[in-house]
Amino acid sequence: SGALHELCTPTEERNAAQVSDDLLVLLSLLFARHRLHPDRAADASLHARCKGAVVLPPVGAKCRAVLEAYNRLALSAAVSLAKAAAAKTPLQPSASLPLSNLEFAVLPPSSPTGSLSARLAGAAADTVPGAVCSPFSALSGPVERFKSVKELLGAGRPELMLHRDLAPTVEGVGAGGVVLSAFAVDFFAHEQLRVACSECGIRNGEAWQGLRTLQLVLVSLKGALAGMAPPDDAVVQAVSRLEQDFSSKFYSRLYR
Numbered sequence: 384s385g386a387l388h389e390l391c392t393p394t395e396e397r398n399a400a401q402v403s404d405d406l407l408v409l410l411s412l413l414f415a416r417h418r419l420h421p422d423r424a425a426d427a428s429l430h431a432r433c434k435g436a437v438v439l440p441p442v443g444a445k446c447r448a449v450l451e452a453y454n455r456l457a458l459s460a461a462v463s464l465a466k467a468a469a470a471k472t473p474l475q476p477s478a479s480l481p482l483s484n485l486e487f488a489v490l491p492p493s494s495p496t497g498s499l500s501a502r503l504a505g506a507a508a509d510t511v512p513g514a515v516c517s518p519f520s521a522l523s524g525p526v527e528r529f530k531s532v533k534e535l536l537g538a539g540r541p542e543l544m545l546h547r548d549l550a551p552t553v554e555g556v557g558a559g560g561v562v563l564s565a566f567a568v569d570f571f572a573h574e575q576l577r578v579a580c581s582e583c584g585i586r587n588g589e590a591w592q593g594l595r596t597l598q599l600v601l602v603s604l605k606g607a608l609a610g611m612a613p614p615d616d617a618v619v620q621a622v623s624r625l626e627q628d629f630s631s632k633f634y635s636r637l638y639r
Contacts, residue, residue, distance in 0.1 A: 386445035391621035403625045404568070409442050410625075411567045412450075412555060415597045417585050419564040433582045435569025438562060439555070452554045454531075461532050461550035465515045468543050475542055478518045515539055567597055568589050571629060574636050591637060598633050601626035 391406060393399050423425045423429060424438050441447065481485045520538035529535040532552050539545040564583035570590070572575055579592050605626045608619045 384620065386443070388617050389445055390443055391617040399621075399624060402621050403628060404571075405443065405624050407568055407571055407629070408565075408620050409446055410503045410600065411439055411565070412442060412554065412599060414482055414600045415567040415593045416555070417564045417583065417589070417593060418587075419562045420584055423564075423582075423584050424562045429582065434573050435574070435582055436462050436565040436572075437569070437582050439565040439568065442556070442558055447556055450553050454552045454556065457533070457552045458529065458532055461535055462515070462529055464549060465535060465543060465545055467538060467614065468545075469540065472540070472542055472598045474514070474540075479541075480519070515543065519540065567594060570594060570636075571632060573609040574632050576637060594633055594637070598626075598630055601629055 388538040390409065391402055393402050397405070419438060430437060442450070513534070516538045517540045518566050529538070532547065532550050533554075536545050536547060536549075555563045564585060566579045566585050569579040569582065573579075576587065576590060576594075579585075580587050583590075585593075601622065608616070608622055612619045614620075
């Protein structure tokens with residue numbers, strides 16, 4: 384799509400330092416993820432006095448479009464896999480609530496009309512063969528349309544044993560998703576780990592591991608790109624520059 388090359392190409396409006404900042408935001412979204420508490424995200428007084436951004440800034444429009452397209456493909460693949468598993472897994476005669484483990488008969492409907500068991504049986508009868516949704520989820524209707532992998536996992540039948548690694552997606556891309564902290568971006572900006580941890584609500588050890596992981600990712604990316612693209616490629620130059628600057632700050636501040 385050219386989104387990454389556009390992100391990594393300096394222009395009159397964006398110099399090399401700004402390119403590094405924008406690239407670091409994207410890599411933090413992918414590899415240095417730390418959920419920010421909603422109270423911190425909405426704390427105007429914190430944002431007014433803090434040194435860093437606290438909240439991870441959004442990625443550019445083209446990168447966001449690419450990530451959202453990837454999420455849709457991943458969701459489609461996950462739904463297809465879940466439907467294939469459901470087609471080979473018969474509906475269980477009873478359904479149990481996940482926390483209390485209370486069981487309710489589903490097939491056949493043997494409970495008084497209006498009871499939960501009867502409604503579950505009706506919902507199960509209305510669903511298409513090989514339905515992915517549990518009878519509890521089907522109470523709201525037989526249509527199986529999932530907006531996210533998280534929704535698929537929450538609505539799926541327990542016996543399908545669906546797992547979140549079925550189709551990894553990138554949360555926090557669009558509006559209304561999870562809010563991530565900018566601890567890596569903030570450390571890169573002011574080089575003060577304790578300040579970044581205090582403002583973002585993350586433990587020092589967790590932040591150190593996150594920064595180390597990101598530094599190693601940059602080293603790996605730099606090495607991989609060197610063997611795949613010419614030295615004058617915009618992405619190669621941007622990643623190389625960011626890796627050099629980030630590694631320098633990481634080692635000088637956190638290995639003293």
